Amino acid sequence: MMPTSTSASSSERIVIVGGGAGGLELAAKLGRVHGRERVTLVDSRPFHIWKPSLHEAAAGTLDIHQEGLSYLMLAHMNGFSFAQGRLVSVDRERRLITVDAVADPQGQEVLPRRELGYDTLVLALGSTSNFFNTPGAAEHAVTLDSTENAEQFRLTMLKAMVLVDQAKVRDPSARLDLVIVGGGATGVELAVELVEASHVVSAYGLPNFRAERDLAITLVEGAPRILSALPEKISQAATARLTELGIRVETSCRVAEVGADAVLTADGRQFPARLCMWAAGIQGPALLADLGLPLNKLGQLEVNERLETSDPHVLALGDCCAVPWRDGRSVPARAQAAHQQADYLVKKLAARLRGTPEPVEPYVYHDHGSLVSLGQDAGVGSLMGKLAGRGLFVSGTLARLMYMSLHLMHHKAVLGFSRTASLALARLLMRRTRPRVKLH
Numbered sequence: 241m242m243p244t245s246t247s248a249s250s251s252e253r254i255v256i257v258g259g260g261a262g263g264l265e266l267a268a269k270l271g272r273v274h275g276r277e278r279v280t281l282v283d284s285r286p287f288h289i290w291k292p293s294l295h296e297a298a299a300g301t302l303d304i305h306q307e308g309l310s311y312l313m314l315a316h317m318n319g320f321s322f323a324q325g326r327l328v329s330v331d332r333e334r335r336l337i338t339v340d341a342v343a344d345p346q347g348q349e350v351l352p353r354r355e356l357g358y359d360t361l362v363l364a365l366g367s368t369s370n371f372f373n374t375p376g377a378a379e380h381a382v383t384l385d386s387t388e389n390a391e392q393f394r395l396t397m398l399k400a401m402v403l404v405d406q407a408k409v410r411d412p413s414a415r416l417d418l419v420i421v422g423g424g425a426t427g428v429e430l431a432v433e434l435v436e437a438s439h440v441v442s443a444y445g446l447p448n449f450r451a452e453r454d455l456a457i458t459l460v461e462g463a464p465r466i467l468s469a470l471p472e473k474i475s476q477a478a479t480a481r482l483t484e485l486g487i488r489v490e491t492s493c494r495v496a497e498v499g500a501d502a503v504l505t506a507d508g509r510q511f512p513a514r515l516c517m518w519a520a521g522i523q524g525p526a527l528l529a530d531l532g533l534p535l536n537k538l539g540q541l542e543v544n545e546r547l548e549t550s551d552p553h554v555l556a557l558g559d560c561c562a563v564p565w566r567d568g569r570s571v572p573a574r575a576q577a578a579h580q581q582a583d584y585l586v587k588k589l590a591a592r593l594r595g596t597p598e599p600v601e602p603y604v605y606h607d608h609g610s611l612v613s614l615g616q617d618a619g620v621g622s623l624m625g626k627l628a629g630r631g632l633f634v635s636g637t638l639a640r641l642m643y644m645s646l647h648l649m650h651h652k653a654v655l656g657f658s659r660t661a662s663l664a665l666a667r668l669l670m671r672r673t674r675p676r677v678k679l680h
């Protein structure tokens with residue numbers, strides 16, 4: 241995958257901010273053809289983890305230190321430049337962005353605050369959790385917005401399990417209460433992953449903790465069913481699986497407040513919660529409000545169907561923007577949408593880099609269906625078929641394998657086929673020498 245130099249007749253510089261599901265694929269595909277002088281990726285972190293796997297990182301079934309792909313390595317392989325640092329401001333008049341200084345864990349500055357010039361800026365910043373102004377949520381709930389959040393949750397959960405294990409010697413009724421707010425794919429996948437992981441952890445060395453008895457997970461959803469954006473059959477299958485695993489599912493239940501040790505609902509109920517995970521919706525990153533560009537009510541950048549903001553030099557993709565879709569709705573915030581938008585922008589930006597006319601076709605979102613992981617060996621979902629536009633229901637191991645293949649396809653987009661195959665094989669072999677759940 242060596243980058244080839246471009247036969248450019250323009251001096252266009254593309255800066256992509258956010259190396260996630262969409263931004264990284266865009267940088268890799270452009271970098272391979274147009275090279276590091278023309279394509280720069282900026283991310284606040286030094287390594288990349290595909291966001292849809294964060295529930296596995298939170299449960300410890302995926303080790304972030306093993307899984308993370310260094311941006312410098314990816315930049316070297318794919319021929320783009322990488323600048324580490326958090327985007328703090330955009331000067332649209334002078335076409336400059338400011339990237340924050342980077343410090344080591346002891347607070348010592350490693351990289352200074354810098355300015356980078358651009359001709360086209362692509363914002364691919366992803367999203368953050370939306371607490372919908374729920375009192376106490378920001379203070380007491382954890383989110384899965386970032387790798388750091390997932391790792392913090394994993395360590396807190398491990399500690400809580402050890403404490404319950406010890407407390408059981410004195411008090412046999414001691415247990416770990418966990419509430420997950422939001423019955424979308426994130427909440428459902430996390431709940432199942434946590435149950436499976438806690439069985440493994442207790443087997444490794446918590447003599448008094450029995451996951452099926454001492455871990456109480458409640459999944460709270462405001463809509464009448466979980467996975468409400470997906471076909472009803474999927475909700476039913478997922479509910480059956482959650483119930484089978486002992487997870488309590490509360491639907492049509494609105495959270496009114498999150499306290500230090502309980503979640504209170506609008507209808508006056510109270511669920512004990514030593515830990516609360518908030519997975520109930522997203523919004524655009526706060527920084528977007530400072531750009532002077534139109535935002536929707538969730539704080540996402542409003543773009544047209546060519547992914548353009550009202551500034552012709554600023555484009556956007558993925559969760560941080562709202563792309564018009566159908567019935568007045570926006571394209572859903574999903575990795576498959578970010579992936580498709582990156583592919584669309586590859587063609588548009590390649591034309592800018594070559595100095596040739598841009599394609600006139602708008603971006604059209606193709607919903608290929610949805611797959612939800614229900615643990616290491618099970619999944620459920622629907623694949624959108626061409627036949628009468630109807631979804632094909634899939635479940636069990638097949639659905640789980642298809643779900644895993646989505647992650648591999650993302651790897652293939654940034655690493656190429658042979659490296660992805662080597663990585664998959666290496667991980668399979670490493671399973672023999674490591675516990676199934678990260679224990680330290």
Ligand SMILES: Cc1cc2nc3c(=O)[nH]c(=O)nc-3n(C[C@H](O)[C@H](O)[C@H](O)COP(=O)(O)OP(=O)(O)OC[C@H]3O[C@@H](n4cnc5c(N)ncnc54)[C@H](O)[C@@H]3O)c2cc1C
Nearest residue numbers: 258260261262284291292326327366558559573574575576
């Ligand atoms: C647990 C979980 C499970 C999911 N499962 C699925 C699924 O099964 N299928 C599906 O389609 N979608 C799923 N999603 C949604 C999916 O992850 C997102 O829609 C997708 O990652 C959005 O891609 P993106 O490129 O817009 O942003 P992201 O992938 O979130 O990437 C954003 C990048 O921007 C960087 N960044 C943010 N702010 C700054 C800044 N100020 N300066 C510099 N860099 C910055 C971040 O470090 C990050 O690398 C899931 C999400 C979660 C949390």
